[in-house]
Amino acid sequence: MSHMRHICRITEMSHSTLKTAITPRRDEDFPEWYQQVIRAAELAEPSDVRGCMVIRPWGYGIWENMQRQLDGMFRATGHRNAYFPLFIPLSYFAREAEHVEGFAKECAVVTHTRLEADADGKLKPGSPLSEPLVVRPTSETIIGASYAKWVQSYRDLPILINQWANVVRWEMRPRLFLRTTEFLWQEGHTVHETESEARGETRLILDLYERFVRDHLAIPVFTGAKSESEKFPGAVETLTLEAMVQDRKAIQAGTSHFLGQNFARASGIQFQNREGKQEFGWTTSWGMTTRLVGTLVMMHGDDDGLVLPPRIAPTQIVILPITAKEETRAAVLEACDKLAMGLRDSRYADFPVEVLVDRRDVGGGVKNWEWIKKGVPLRVEIGPRDLEKNAVEISRRDQAVKSKESMPMEEFVARAPEILRSVQDTLYARAKKFRDENTRVIDSKEDFYGFFTSKNPEKPELHGGFALAHWNGSREIEERIKNDLKVTIRVIPLDDSPEPGKCIFTGEPSQRRVVWAKSY
Template sequence: MNQLTKRSENYSKWYNEIVIKSGLAEFSGIRGFMIIKPYGYSLWDRLKTVLDDMLKLTGHQNVYFPLLIPKSAFLKEKEHIKIFSEGCAIVTHSKLKKNKDRNELVIDPESKLQEELVIRPTSESIIWSTYKRWIQSYRDLPILFNQWGNAIRWEMRTRLFLRTTEFLWQEGHTAHSTEKEAKEEALKILNIYTNFSEKFMAIPVLQGIKPYMDKFSGSEKTYCIEALMQDGKALQIATSHFLGQNFSKAFDVKFTNFNGKKEYAWATSWGVSTRLIGGLIMSHSDDKGLILPPRVAPIQIVIIPIYYNKKYYIINEIAKKILDILKKEKIRVKYDDRTILTPGWKFHEYEMKGIPIRISIGKNEIQNEKVEIFRRDTYEKMFISWKNLKNLIPKLLDDIQKSIYKKALHRTEKLIIKSDHYNDFKNQINHSGGFIFAHWDGKKNTSKKIQEETEATIRCIPMMDDNEKEKGKCIYSGNPSLQRVVFSKSY
C-alpha cells in the first residue's frame, strides 16, 4: 500500500490522502458531493450513537421533517435568508420529458410547481411553520426535538468532510415558554457538545460566543466550540443558537401562558455535522494514517493470525476464544482471518484505519501462551497471556483514550498566546498559527482588515465573568477594547 504524503510537506494533500486511503470517503464526481464508504459511515454511526444517547438523556426526542421547504416559509424570517438564500438549491419542476428532435430528456414546462421548494440548508423555517399548529398553551412546552438528516449548502471550495455541498448532521430545534429557559437550553447543549468533543473524540475545545457579524442568521446569540488542528488552524466543532423570539414572531407562534396571556415562544437551534470526522483526522492522525480514540472507533481491536505450516486450526481456536472474551466485555472487535493477504499487509491496512489496538497470534505466541499487543497511538508492543486480556484490554483502551486527549491538549495549550502588538500577531499567525487572544475594538471593518492582511478571523469571544475581562487597546486600530477575543486562521 502506498505511503502518505508527510504532514510537514503538504498538510492539505496528506489530509485528502488519508481520507481516501483509510477507506472513509471518496469523491463522487459531482462537485461538492462525496461518497461516504462503509468504514467512514461506521465512524459517523458511532459518533451519532454516542451523541444521540447524550441528547436523549437530557430529554430530547428524535423527529424527522421534510427535505423540501416551501419557498414562502423559507422567506419569512428576513435575517435568516440573507445568508442561506445565497447557497440554497431550489426545485422548480417535477417532471422530465423526452425531446424527440434531440433525443434527450428536458424539463417539462407543464410540470412547473405551483410553489417552488427549497432543499433544506437548515430546518428552522419548516419546523416553526409546523410549531404554529403544535403550540397553543404553556402546557405544550417545552418542545425538545432533534433531527438526524442531511442538508444542502452550495459550496465553491470543497474538501471531503470539512466543507461539502451536501453533508450529514443533526439539528436540534427547541421551543420554550420563557427566555431564561431557552438561554439555559442553548448553554446546556454547548456543554453537551463540549463533553462529547473532549471525553469521546479526545479533542480539547474552547467555548465562546460568535461576534455579532458572524452569529447564525436569525439568532440573538450564537455559542460555539472551537478546536485547534495539528497545523495550528481552528475548526468550528459545533454551534448552539439562542434564537430569541425571532422565528416565533416570523411564523406567528403564540401560546397562552400560565397567567392566561398570549406571548411568543422562545427558541433555540443547534447542530454538528460530518465535519466532526475531519476534526478527528486533523486532531490525532499521523504520517502512517488515522489515529482514532477508542470511545468513537468503530473497531477498537483487530485480531490478526500469523499462520505457520498451514496450522490454521490451532491459531483460529485461540483467536476465537479471545474474540468471545472481548465481545463479552462489550468491546468492538474484528477477527481478520483472510488468507489471501499477508500479515504485513493487514498490519499496514489497520494502521491506516487507525484501529487503537492490534492483537497478533503466531507460532511464538502459541508456544509461549501469549499474544502480541500493539498500540496504534504510541507504536508500543507488549506480550501478555491471552488469558489476562479480560482485565488488561479495558484499562488499556482507557489509557489510550486519555493519552490521545493529553497529546492534543498539550499541543493546543502551546498554541494559545496573548498578543498586544500587531507585528507580533502577524508573525505568530504566519508561522505557528494557534489561538491568539488579542484586543478588538468591536468594529466589523477592523476584523475585515485583519482578515485581509493575515487571513485570521475572530473565532469567538471567550466566555468569562466580568471580573475576568481585561480592558485594553485594539491590536489593529488602537481604539478602546473591553476584552480580548480569539483570532485564528481556520477551516
C-alpha cells in the same frame, strides 16, 4: 566484507524506518495529506456528483458511533427525535430576512416535477411547480411551521426535538467531510416559554457538545460566543466550539444558537402565557455534522494514517492471526476466536468491546498496515510462538508502529478496557498539549501580525495558531484583520474571568481577550 554488509543493513533499516504510510507527510503538504488519509483509511471518496461524497463503511461507522453517543445524550436531557421534510416551500424559507440573506446563495431549488422526453428523446424537466421548493440548508422555517400549529399555551412548552437528517448547501469549494454539497447532521430545534429558559438550553447544549467532543473524540475546544459577523443568520447569539487541528487552524466543531423570538415571529409560533396574553416563543437550534469526521482526521491523524480515539472507533481491537505455518493455522485461528469472545464479554465506555478477527487471506504485513492506516486503536497478533506461551503481542496506535508488547492472554483480556482508556487519554492529552503550545497570549499589533505571517511566503510553513488578544468589539477591526491576514475571531470566551485590557489594534478598552485564528 561483513563490516560492509553491516553498514548496508543499517542504511536499509533507517530508510524503512523513515518510510511513512501516507505520502506526503503532514509537514510537506497538509491538505494533500488529509485527502490521502481519507483514501488510505477508506473513509470516503468523491462521487460523480460534484461536491458530494460517498461515505464508505469505515467512515460511516465512525458517524454511526457519533450518532449513537450524541443521541443518548440528547435523550438523557429530555429531547426526542422527529423528522421533517427535505423540501421547504420558498415562501416559508423567505419569512426570516436575515436567514434568507445568509443562505440564499447556497440554496438548491426544485422547480419542476416529472421528466419528459423531447423530440430527440432527451429527458427534460416537465411540469413547473406552482411554488419552487428549497432543499433544506437547515430546517428552522419548515420546523417552525409545525411548531406554530403545536403550540397554543405555555403548557405546550418546552418543545425539545432533534432530527437526524441530510442538508444541502451549494458550496463553491467542496472538500471531503469539511465542506460538501450534501452533508449529514443532527439539528435540534426547541421552543421555550421564556428568554432565560431558551438561553439556558443553548448553554446546556454547548456544554453537552463540549463533553461529547472531549470524552468521545478526544478533542479539546475553546467555547464561547461568535462575533456579530460570524454568527448564524437570524440568531441573536451563536455559541460555538472551536478546535485546533494539526496545521494550527481553527475548526468549528458544533454550534448552538439562541434565536430569540426572530423565528417564532417569522413562523407564527405564539402561545398564551401565564398572564393570558399572546406571546412569541423563544427558540433555539443547534447542530453537529459529518464535518466532525474530517476534524478527527486532522486532529489525531499521523504520517501513517488515521488515528482513532477508541470510543469512536468502529472496531476497537483487531486480532491478526499469524498463520504462516499450515500445521499451526487451525490452532491459531481457534485461539483468536476464543480471545475475541473473551474480549467481547468485557465492556469499555458503556458498550461491549468491538473486536474483529481479520482472517482474510492477505499477506501479514499488508494486513497490519491496512489497520494502521485505518487507525484501529489496538492491534493484537497471535502466532504459534504466542500460543506456546499463552500470550499475545499488542500494538497501540498511539505509539510507534513498530512497537509491540507481549502480554499473557488472560492479563490482556482483563486489561483491554484499561488499555483502550489509556489510548483515549493519551490522544486527548496530546491534542491538548499541541493546542496549548500553539496558543499565544499576544499584547501588541506587531506580535500579532508576526504570529500570523509565514517566514516563507512562497511555500508557507506550518505557522500561527490561536492568539488570545484584546479587541475593541468593532466589526471594522475584524474586517481589517481578515483582509490583512485571513485571521478571524473564532470565539469570544463566555467565562467567568474577564480580564480588562486594551485593544491591541486601537488602544481602546476591552473587557476580555478573544480567540483569533485562521480557520476552516
